[in-house]
Amino acid sequence: MEQWKTTAVILSGLWALIEIASFFASGIPSAIFFLLSVYQALVSTYPIIQRIIIYTSLISLGYLIGRRNTTDEQSNEDDDIEEYMPDSLHGCISYNGVSWRASTELVGNSNTRINVWPTPYCPKCQTELTKGRLPSETFEIAKPAWECENCGYTSERGDDTKTTVERIAKRNFERMTTSKGENHSLNTLAKKYAQTHGSKPTGYDIWKLYAEEVDDDVVATNCFP
Incomplete structure (x- = not known):
C-alpha cells in the first residue's frame, strides 16, 4: 500500500x-x-x-x-x-654620497627578489670602494667611511644604508614593471631600445633609458662599468 x-x-x-x-x-x-x-x-x-x-x-x-x-x-x-625583454634588470642607486648596484630577475614582466651589491662604487671613477674611516681633527673617534683607492674619494658610511638602498631599488624596479604605456614603463623602454639599436637590450641598457625619463636624484648611472 x-x-x-x-x-x-x-x-x-x-x-x-x-x-x-x-x-x-x-x-x-x-x-x-x-x-x-x-x-x-x-x-x-x-x-x-x-x-x-x-x-x-x-x-x-x-x-x-x-x-x-x-x-x-x-x-x-x-x-x-x-622577444626583446631582458632576463634581468640592473640599477644604480645614488645614496649617501656613493653609488650602489642593484639587480632583480624578471619573471614575465614582474621583478622578483632584489639583490644589492655588498659594497658601493665611487661616483667619480666607478671603482669599488673599500671600508675605512674619516680622519678626525679633534679627539673624537673617526667616523666609518667608504674610500676609493683609485681617486681618493671618501664618504661617510652609514649602518643601515644597504637596507635603504634595497627599498629604493625595489620601488624603482616596480615602477618600471607595473606601469603600462608610460615613458618609464619596461615595455616602452624595451621597445624604444629595440627600435633604435635593432637588438635586445640588457638590464643596464634599460636602466640607462629609465634614468633619462625620470626626475629622481637617487636614480644614477655612475656605478656601471
Missing part, C-alpha cells in the same frame, strides 16, 4: 512538471508575438524609433569590432616586445 502511495506522489509530481513546461512552451511564443506586434505598432507610428535602433546597433557593432582589433594589435605588440 505504501508503495502505491509513493508511486502516486511521484506521478503527480511528474504531471505537475509537464503542466509547467507546457505553460512556458505555449507562453513564450505568445509573449514573443506580442512584443513583435508592439514593436511593429511603435515603428509604424514613430518611424524614428526604427532609425534609432538601427544606428545604435551599427555603433555597437563598430565598437565591438574596433575593440577586438585593438586587443589583437596589443597582443601582437606584446608578443613582439617579449
Whole structure:
C-alpha cells in the first residue's frame, strides 16, 4: 500500500512538471508575438524609433569590432616586445654620497627578489670602494667611511644604508614593471631600445633609458662599468 502511495506522489509530481513546461512552451511564443506586434505598432507610428535602433546597433557593432582589433594589435605588440625583454634588470642607486648596484630577475614582466651589491662604487671613477674611516681633527673617534683607492674619494658610511638602498631599488624596479604605456614603463623602454639599436637590450641598457625619463636624484648611472 505504501508503495502505491509513493508511486502516486511521484506521478503527480511528474504531471505537475509537464503542466509547467507546457505553460512556458505555449507562453513564450505568445509573449514573443506580442512584443513583435508592439514593436511593429511603435515603428509604424514613430518611424524614428526604427532609425534609432538601427544606428545604435551599427555603433555597437563598430565598437565591438574596433575593440577586438585593438586587443589583437596589443597582443601582437606584446608578443613582439617579449622577444626583446631582458632576463634581468640592473640599477644604480645614488645614496649617501656613493653609488650602489642593484639587480632583480624578471619573471614575465614582474621583478622578483632584489639583490644589492655588498659594497658601493665611487661616483667619480666607478671603482669599488673599500671600508675605512674619516680622519678626525679633534679627539673624537673617526667616523666609518667608504674610500676609493683609485681617486681618493671618501664618504661617510652609514649602518643601515644597504637596507635603504634595497627599498629604493625595489620601488624603482616596480615602477618600471607595473606601469603600462608610460615613458618609464619596461615595455616602452624595451621597445624604444629595440627600435633604435635593432637588438635586445640588457638590464643596464634599460636602466640607462629609465634614468633619462625620470626626475629622481637617487636614480644614477655612475656605478656601471
